[in-house]
Amino acid sequence: xxxxxxxLTQPESKQVxxxxxxxxxxxxxxxxxxIFSRRSAPEQSARMVETIYGCKWSLTVYQLLANGIKRPGxxxxxxxxxTTKVLNECxxxxxxxxxxxxxxxxxxxxxxxxxVTPFGRKFIRILDxxxxxxxEIESEQ
Numbered sequence: 132x133x134x135x136x137x138x139l140t141q142p143e144s145k146q147v148x149x150x151x152x153x154x155x156x157x158x159x160x161x162x163x164x165x166i167f168s169r170r171s172a173p174e175q176s177a178r179m180v181e182t183i184y185g186c187k188w189s190l191t192v193y194q195l196l197a198n199g200i201k202r203p204g205x206x207x208x209x210x211x212x213x214t215t216k217v218l219n220e221c222x223x224x225x226x227x228x229x230x231x232x233x234x235x236x237x238x239x240x241x242x243x244x245x246x247v248t249p250f251g252r253k254f255i256r257i258l259d260x261x262x263x264x265x266x267e268i269e270s271e272q
Contacts, residue, residue: 179228183258188213188221193247193255196231201244230254 183189191213195206203222207213222245225231230251236242247255 179230179254180258180261182224182228183230186221186224188217189225190258192218192221192225192231192245193258196245196247201246203243203245225251228254 191210192206195209200206200209203215203218207215207218222231226233229248231245232248234244234246
């Protein structure tokens with residue numbers, strides 16, 4: 132083992148004879164444990180962000196909920212171009228992710244409202260931070 136400048140143990144290296152197949156240098160890992168594992172995006176949260184940004188109406192729905200518009204019919208009437216079918220699909224995705232909650236009242240005629248969950252408030256804050264980051268990137272260019 133070789134001591135690095137930070138005092139961390141690094142694997143030994145061995146020269147491969149020239150003319151051999153592969154690289155000229157390789158690292159012997161032998162019986163030692165790997166120092167770092169491959170880092171990737173968290174699957175579920177990355178998929179959530181991708182799905183929400185992929186649905187062009189989700190951010191509008193969050194804005195409606197923040198302004199006190201909780202019923203689907205009122206949402207459709209408030210936004211030009213939003214259809215009931217698309218809204219229901221969008222709401223279903225958000226409920227499945229736990230961002231919003233569906234509250235069905237046992238009344239006649241049936242009444243349904245949607246509210247942002249505590250997890251949804253955290254998630255929306257992250258989306259707001261992503262939006263701020265995007266604006267900073269655009270202003271630097």
